[in-house]
Amino acid sequence: MQSCEHGDWRGFTIRRVKGGANMNIAAPSVSEKLETKWRGKLEPLLKDGEVIWGLAKATSMRPLLEGVMVTNARVAAFNFVSDKPEKVFKVEVSADDIGECTLTGMQKRDLRITTRGGETLKFGTLGGKHDPEFVVPLIERLRDFGVADDVRNQVRTLEQQQRIDDEVAHQQAVAEARQPEIESQARRARVPVVGPVMADKEWKLIEQYCREGETPWFVITTGANGLLAAFEDRLIIAKTGVIAGYMAGALGGGRVTTFPYSQITNIEFNSGWMNGVLEVLTPSYQGSGNHDYWRGSNRGRNSASDDPRTLSNCLPLLKSTYTAALPRLNELHQKIIESHQTQVTVEHVQPSAAPASTGGLVDEIERLAALRAQGLLDDAEFTAAKQAAIARHS
Numbered sequence: 001m002q003s004c005e006h007g008d009w010r011g012f013t014i015r016r017v018k019g020g021a022n023m024n025i026a027a028p029s030v031s032e033k034l035e036t037k038w039r040g041k042l043e044p045l046l047k048d049g050e051v052i053w054g055l056a057k058a059t060s061m062r063p064l065l066e067g068v069m070v071t072n073a074r075v076a077a078f079n080f081v082s083d084k085p086e087k088v089f090k091v092e093v094s095a096d097d098i099g100e101c102t103l104t105g106m107q108k109r110d111l112r113i114t115t116r117g118g119e120t121l122k123f124g125t126l127g128g129k130h131d132p133e134f135v136v137p138l139i140e141r142l143r144d145f146g147v148a149d150d151v152r153n154q155v156r157t158l159e160q161q162q163r164i165d166d167e168v169a170h171q172q173a174v175a176e177a178r179q180p181e182i183e184s185q186a187r188r189a190r191v192p193v194v195g196p197v198m199a200d201k202e203w204k205l206i207e208q209y210c211r212e213g214e215t216p217w218f219v220i221t222t223g224a225n226g227l228l229a230a231f232e233d234r235l236i237i238a239k240t241g242v243i244a245g246y247m248a249g250a251l252g253g254g255r256v257t258t259f260p261y262s263q264i265t266n267i268e269f270n271s272g273w274m275n276g277v278l279e280v281l282t283p284s285y286q287g288s289g290n291h292d293y294w295r296g297s298n299r300g301r302n303s304a305s306d307d308p309r310t311l312s313n314c315l316p317l318l319k320s321t322y323t324a325a326l327p328r329l330n331e332l333h334q335k336i337i338e339s340h341q342t343q344v345t346v347e348h349v350q351p352s353a354a355p356a357s358t359g360g361l362v363d364e365i366e367r368l369a370a371l372r373a374q375g376l377l378d379d380a381e382f383t384a385a386k387q388a389a390i391a392r393h394s
Contacts, residue, residue, distance in 0.1 A: 027126075267332065
């Protein structure tokens with residue numbers, strides 16, 4: 001437990017509070033009760049190894065101050081208007097940054113400290129007429145000694161730890177910011193691509209036409225002539241970028257056409273020695289039989305209506321690219337066929353209680369035969385349905 005003693009210093013009475021190697025001294029204007037109150041609030045806010053050397057009243061309206069504290073590491077003016085620790089110290093200067101300590105005002109009690117960088121800090125007006133003689137020597141001693149080694153080491157450790165924490169937080173923020181990009185790259189890596197390596201802008205174009213959580217199940221790229229992306233129920237042919245857009249007759253823009261599988265009647269490939277044209281046929285786009293690259297070369301792009309680079313349903317590509325994509329195109333043909341199939345369900349109705357006439361049985365068998373002739377029933381279904389009809393009419 002710390003003890004107090006009274007003594008005389010420069011002609012006035014002071015209290016010295018003995019606390020080990022350091023003595024914490026309250027200025028004459030600070031009562032024991034006020035000192036105890038301040039110490040109880042200030043000591044939890046000190047750095048590790050920091051010790052209060054002196055406390056004095058110091059008032060100011062801007063900023064609002066009620067006291068000044070001198071420790072073995074800094075000079076700090078404070079108030080306790082707010083309970084938040086970070087708002088207690090209003091003005092402070094490190095021991096290593098103290099340049100000159102001066103007193104101004106008519107009564108020479110306005111405490112000013114000029115930093116080594118030339119900035120003047122105002123620490124308020126000291127409370128009693130003897131307080132300046134008490135506070136100034138403490139500040140000058142602090143300036144001469146500098147920050148205590150144990151405090152300096154602790155501050156250095158805290159600064160290093162803060163830098164580490166800041167770097168970790170920065171890396172986490174970068175990782176979180178890149179997470180959508182990483183997930184996008186992972187989705188892209190799962191998509192089979194036939195043709196030249198796709199640029200990021202081509203992927204972004206495809207992603208604009210993806211539904212939520214959707215990716216194409218394969219892509220054909222041609223470089224300057226555009227691309228084809230196949231989804232589960234549709235495909236798109238995109239001709240964008242400077243070259244592809246120009247060749248498609250859309251300079252500065254491009255063309256992206258969506259073809260639902262249910263509207264595709266066929267997919268044709270017309271090839272030459274090295275090049276060819278993949279053509280998607282629908283009721284709106286029928287094969288023209290003209291896939292000559294150079295036929296429209298002397299015309300404006302929008303006038304070259306027979307140029308496969310202009311046609312929205314055509315994708316010029318190398319024959320080798322088509323060959324590499326053929327397994328996927330076969331799967332695409334199957335998806336198109338399945339999208340056109342009509343499901344036929346034959347229901348077996350329980351026989352009614354009333355017997356049917358012989359004429360009714362003949363009519364029913366004729367109807368079943370007509371369904372088989374139309375291809376709606378195969379032989380096995382026809383036989384089963386006929387036997388059921390006979391059983392009902394027996």
